[in-house]
């Protein structure tokens with residue numbers, strides 16, 4: 001239940017818009033609320049439906065909407081619709097923050113950096129535990145709005161809220177000291193927070209991927225301005241209220257809403273971003289960010305980009321299990337996970353049996369509105385307009401068989417419920433086909449042969465390889481891609497490299 005919980009630091013709300021939304025922790029309540037008439041803190045469409053006007057969170061407070069803002073010179077004038085993809089109806093408005101508003105937020109992060117970066121790690125960690133606890137207590141609230149905003153099923157949304165909670169369990173720094181051989185000199189590595197960061201996330205797993213960056217950024221002593229995707233901003237808006245209630249020091253984590261061209265671009269380019277940019281999204285955007293920051297060599301860049309991941313099915317598999325794993329890897333969250341195995345390669349000896357079993361299984365188990373939520377239009381839909389809010393579809397998964405090498409279907413990321421199935425004859429051919437793609441994010445290997453698991457697994461050009469399973473992760477292990485799928489790794493101690501500077505000290509042992 002989303003009422004104010006005992007033990008929360010504040011019985012008041014940071015914003016009247018949040019106050020309105022906070023109790024809507026079931027789909028029924030949220031939908032009834034959206035359909036309710038015009039309210040003072042919102043705007044409404046012609047049908048009188050409520051539209052939640054999201055507000056930036058800067059310096060520990062929600063910014064006033066433009067009409068009541070006293071700083072009109074920097075106020076937002078444009079909004080993007082937030083759309084429920086299941087109904088196509090607009091339920092909210094996401095401000096497109098201007099360069100001035102981005103700078104205002106970056107100044108708050110800069111002011112907060114000094115005190116936060118010198119706060120003991122254990123004290124920082126207590127704040128993060130409080131944030132995790134509050135998300136946990138409001139699990140249904142976050143899951144309901146994630147489902148409404150992104151189109152994913154409520155069940156899938158709950159899994160991602162739980163993962164967001166796990167994100168806040170970041171390990172503390174551990175460093176090792178050594179003695180220089182024969183010189184009686186002590187040497188050790190010292191880490192310090194790298195500075196103010198820009199954190200930018202995509203639309204497909206909104207809360208999970210944003211907190212994946214926020215938690216280590218704060219844990220390692222940095223401050224930030226975060227920008228969620230303009231397509232799915234709602235849970236980031238709710239998260240700001242959690243930060244406020246958790247008593248997270250003002251300015252340590254600021255959230256600005258907006259698109260890439262205006263808000264995101266201003267954020268990554270700003271010289272106030274002294275630490276770096278942690279970005280998750282498409283490869284083309286990653287390339288643009290690298291260009292935009294090329295002459296700011298001091299910025300750490302962590303780029304988690306797109307994938308076009310292979311699933312290799314060898315002739316020795318147990319068919320039922322292989323079908324289930326391959327289907328989950330292809331179609332979980334409507335195929336809108338960067339790690340989805342959308343290129344399935346099957347050994348010729350079992351190809352026909354696999355195609356028949358896979359098709360039957362997907363038809364029976366991946367039904368629209370049940371395991372498959374609403375998704376964006378794909379390049380396959382000929383009339384599909386340019387992607388954007390309000391233009392999503394509810395379609396069953398598409399399976400394309402006998403797709404030949406050289407087809408663009410095997411090259412370009414589709415990022416939706418579409419999987420191809422192709423054949424291979426030998427192990428070498430399987431590895432060659434799997435690696436025949438510019439991306440290298442993830443791969444799935446299905447076989448019962450233990451020696452092959454290592455032999456093939458270690459040759460796959462992918463940052464993450466799953467053998468006979470998919471998506472299970474220990475969140476402290478390195479996450480990231482090879483080739484065009486990105487630069488750098490995040491997760492546990494790997495995030496430490498993103499968010500800290502390292503220096504090596506040498507001193508005589510007297």
Ligand code: NAD
Pocket residue numbers: 200201202203204209227228229230258259260261263264265268280281282283285286288289304305306307337338413415441481485486
């Ligand atoms: P996108 O690149 O279009 O947008 C991602 C974010 O970048 C958004 O917040 C957007 O507003 C912002 N942005 C856009 N242009 C920008 C610019 N010039 N400067 C700064 N910010 C800018 O990606 P998307 O469509 O939201 O997400 C889908 C893509 O993300 C897919 O390619 C998917 O594979 C990838 N993805 C990767 C991972 C991973 O961990 N590797 C995880 C999830 C999604």
